[in-house]
Amino acid sequence: MSSAMRKSKVGGPSKHSNSNLSSSSNMASKTNMKSTHRSSRMGAQSSRKSGMSTSQAGGGHSQAIVVIDPETGLEATPVSLLEIEPTVVQQQTGSLSPRSRESSDKLDSSSSAAFSKSGWSSDGTTTPTNAPFKEDEPDEKEPETISGPVAEAPQESPEKKKKKPLITLLADDPPKPTELQNEVAIVLSETSTTFILDLPSSCIADDDPDLDTIKKKNAAYLAMKKAKAGQDKYADRAMQTLNGANKNKDAQATPAPTQSVGVDVTNYEIHDAIQALKDGENEQEEEMMASNKPQGKSGGMDGLNAVQLLVGGKPDIAKAAESILGSGNFKTALTAMERIVVQNIYHAQQLKYRDLLVEPPPEVSVKAPGARGGKLELLWSYECDLSKGRNVSCMAWNKLQPDLLAVGYGEFEFTKQGNGLVLFWSLKNPEYPMKVYRTECSVTSLAFADKSVNLLAVGLYDGTVAVYDVRKPEDKPVLESSYTGGKHSDCVWEVRWVDKGSERGEALVSVSSDGRVTQWSMSKGLEHTDLIKLKRVATHKKVANTKNEAFISRMASGMCADFNSKDSSLYIVGTEEGTMHKCSVSYNEQYLETYTGHSGPVYKVEWSPFLPSAFLSCSADWAIKLWHQEQDSAMLTMQSSADYVADIEWSPWVSTIFASVTGDGFVCIWDMSISTLDPIVTEKILPRKPSCIKFSPNSNVVVSGDNTGRVQVYRLSGIDDTQYTPEEQVARLEKALAAKDAAEG
Numbered sequence: 001m002s003s004a005m006r007k008s009k010v011g012g013p014s015k016h017s018n019s020n021l022s023s024s025s026n027m028a029s030k031t032n033m034k035s036t037h038r039s040s041r042m043g044a045q046s047s048r049k050s051g052m053s054t055s056q057a058g059g060g061h062s063q064a065i066v067v068i069d070p071e072t073g074l075e076a077t078p079v080s081l082l083e084i085e086p087t088v089v090q091q092q093t094g095s096l097s098p099r100s101r102e103s104s105d106k107l108d109s110s111s112s113a114a115f116s117k118s119g120w121s122s123d124g125t126t127t128p129t130n131a132p133f134k135e136d137e138p139d140e141k142e143p144e145t146i147s148g149p150v151a152e153a154p155q156e157s158p159e160k161k162k163k164k165p166l167i168t169l170l171a172d173d174p175p176k177p178t179e180l181q182n183e184v185a186i187v188l189s190e191t192s193t194t195f196i197l198d199l200p201s202s203c204i205a206d207d208d209p210d211l212d213t214i215k216k217k218n219a220a221y222l223a224m225k226k227a228k229a230g231q232d233k234y235a236d237r238a239m240q241t242l243n244g245a246n247k248n249k250d251a252q253a254t255p256a257p258t259q260s261v262g263v264d265v266t267n268y269e270i271h272d273a274i275q276a277l278k279d280g281e282n283e284q285e286e287e288m289m290a291s292n293k294p295q296g297k298s299g300g301m302d303g304l305n306a307v308q309l310l311v312g313g314k315p316d317i318a319k320a321a322e323s324i325l326g327s328g329n330f331k332t333a334l335t336a337m338e339r340i341v342v343q344n345i346y347h348a349q350q351l352k353y354r355d356l357l358v359e360p361p362p363e364v365s366v367k368a369p370g371a372r373g374g375k376l377e378l379l380w381s382y383e384c385d386l387s388k389g390r391n392v393s394c395m396a397w398n399k400l401q402p403d404l405l406a407v408g409y410g411e412f413e414f415t416k417q418g419n420g421l422v423l424f425w426s427l428k429n430p431e432y433p434m435k436v437y438r439t440e441c442s443v444t445s446l447a448f449a450d451k452s453v454n455l456l457a458v459g460l461y462d463g464t465v466a467v468y469d470v471r472k473p474e475d476k477p478v479l480e481s482s483y484t485g486g487k488h489s490d491c492v493w494e495v496r497w498v499d500k501g502s503e504r505g506e507a508l509v510s511v512s513s514d515g516r517v518t519q520w521s522m523s524k525g526l527e528h529t530d531l532i533k534l535k536r537v538a539t540h541k542k543v544a545n546t547k548n549e550a551f552i553s554r555m556a557s558g559m560c561a562d563f564n565s566k567d568s569s570l571y572i573v574g575t576e577e578g579t580m581h582k583c584s585v586s587y588n589e590q591y592l593e594t595y596t597g598h599s600g601p602v603y604k605v606e607w608s609p610f611l612p613s614a615f616l617s618c619s620a621d622w623a624i625k626l627w628h629q630e631q632d633s634a635m636l637t638m639q640s641s642a643d644y645v646a647d648i649e650w651s652p653w654v655s656t657i658f659a660s661v662t663g664d665g666f667v668c669i670w671d672m673s674i675s676t677l678d679p680i681v682t683e684k685i686l687p688r689k690p691s692c693i694k695f696s697p698n699s700n701v702v703v704s705g706d707n708t709g710r711v712q713v714y715r716l717s718g719i720d721d722t723q724y725t726p727e728e729q730v731a732r733l734e735k736a737l738a739a740k741d742a743a744e745g
Contacts, residue, residue, distance in 0.1 A: 422437035
């Protein structure tokens with residue numbers, strides 16, 4: 001049948017009209033081709049669904065849905081894209097296209113019958129037909145050959161001309177009439193998920209069971225990477241990856257309830273708590289050291305066996321003694337014991353230092369007019385082997401611990417220069433200092449900070465300015481000037497701490513022989529700023545005698561300085577040529593005022609702590625002068641010896657009292673309310689020469705250093721010790737100045 005159908009197609013269709021074809025032959029043709037058309041269509045559909053050709057598709061009772069487009073007349077059944085073979089080509093033509101070479105013959109043989117059955121017209125359009133299938137027609141009967149065009153079906157009503165997709169259920173066997181009414185279930189199932197890109201996590205939890213395996217793999221990868229690092233084909237390459245977007249998640253929670261609790265504690269309770277913490281830390285360190293020691297034969301022996309081992313002359317004696325002597329607890333215990341012994345020796349002197357010793361009342365005697373009853377009583381001397389033979393160059397009291405005295409040792413002459421020393425003496429132990437700082441050259445100035453009381457500024461003979469932290473056990477400065485950081489090129493004779501306010505804190509100011517008054521900031525190291533560069537000024541006498549002479553150097557050597565207690569922006573600078581200049585930190589090019597009166601180097605200037613407009617000065621010209629900042633000449637001039645005055649100090653208790661030391665070995669106490677000609681107390685310490693003097697800030701005591709390395713502590717008695725108000729202090733000093741003016745008038 002297939003060959004006959006093929007021959008008819010090759011011969012070509014004959015042109016006949018639809019009227020020449022009888023209805024009986026048309027129906028017979030439809031009946032005879034029924035089974036052949038259905039089987040071929042079913043085979044094609046089965047092969048299309050399974051991805052095989054019609055000849056490859058096996059038998060069996062399978063059903064499929066064929067969708068035909070009524071407009072084009074082509075088959076519009078959906079085809080699975082994943083199951084189509086590459087050899088299958090679907091041709092979009094007006095006739096049914098074969099799926100493979102094997103099924104083409106069967107489709108060609110039944111094409112004519114299919115056209116007539118499906119209602120295909122010559123122009124490619126279709127008309128629905130309702131001809132029933134006849135099961136009693138044999139399938140082997142060959143249909144009549146159609147040489148002309150396909151006969152057209154009878155015209156139907158316009159309602160029936162509405163084009164709809166024809167859905168035909170094909171099967172190998174013709175369906176029974178009862179089966180046409182059955183429902184066909186179509187099940188759509190989801191295919192398995194295919195992952196195109198899978199990026200496993202690079203993190204793993206600590207409690208994951210595969211943690212050890214992952215670590216081994218990482219170690220193996222690192223080992224392989226390290227092994228390939230030296231190969232020619234190995235190269236490190238970086239790549240940029242996108243970070244996952246962060247997401248902030250907020251949660252609203254009820255604030256935790258709080259309650260303010262106050263507790264009253266005392267200083268000794270705080271001290272005991274801190275000491276308990278330190279003891280606990282020491283015990284933990286000892287336990288750790290004991291656990292790290294190897295356990296030998298002597299690990300479990302008792303104390304008696306240990307003593308016997310030491311007495312027996314074993315080589316562990318030296319190590320045991322060294323560990324005991326080097327222990328911090330042993331040193332602390334020795335220090336406490338030493339202070340206890342020293343307190344027993346100096347008990348009476350320390351009571352006098354505090355004015356706690358009750359003395360018998362002095363005998364009543366009639367004093368002559370002008371008699372002075374002041375007295376300096378030597379209590380003890382700060383001296384040890386380290387300080388013997390050294391010159392005491394400067395001293396400074398600590399602001400927080402007034403009993404702590406820092407003493408600097410160094411020579412003033414260039415030919416006697418050597419290493420320097422700073423010793424910290426305390427009332428607890430006058431025999432040996434608490435701390436020792438060693439410097440490479442002589443110490444020429446000292447000053448404790450007012451707010452940061454643990455900082456000590458030190459000026460050295462070579463121009464170095466160093467800052468020490470007394471809390472640290474080592475003797476190295478925390479900050480030190482250098483040549484690249486503005487170091488002075490000559491001796492630093494004075495260092496002062498200046499309060500710049502709560503925001504800027506304290507600043508350090510130094511005065512040197514190189515003519516610079518420099519301010520040091522500690523915010524970023526030790527940074528310097530020159531407040532002023534001292535320049536020489538010509539006095540009236542020099543101008544009259546040396547008209548045509550020029551200065552060898554335009555720079556003046558600074559010897560001392562002091563800042564005003566009321567206005568910290570004003571300060572007085574004493575120079576080597578004998579002049580003094582009032583300056584301001586806001587002006588670095590000129591002086592506010594110049595005071596001339598000394599004929600030698602000015603060794604010390606100091607503002608009055610009670611009257612901010614008055615200041616004292618001492619010089620190598622043997623004189624002590626009292627100045628008022630509004631006048632360029634001295635208000636008072638005092639002289640007690642025929643030698644230089646090395647140092648002066650205002651009394652912190654009485655506005656008219658000050659102390660001085662001279663080069664001929666005298667320690668003098670002056671009271672301008674009594675006399676401006678002679679001191680009220682004089683103490684001669686020859687053959688030693690005193691170099692500096694200080695009043696104690698918390699007791700009626702004066703300390704004086706000399707050129708032998710000794711610091712003597714004197715108790716001052718028999719002077720005015722009345723507690724005056726600040727206004728009364730100012731009135732007493734102004735009265736002394738007015739009395740001098742009245743005497744001159």
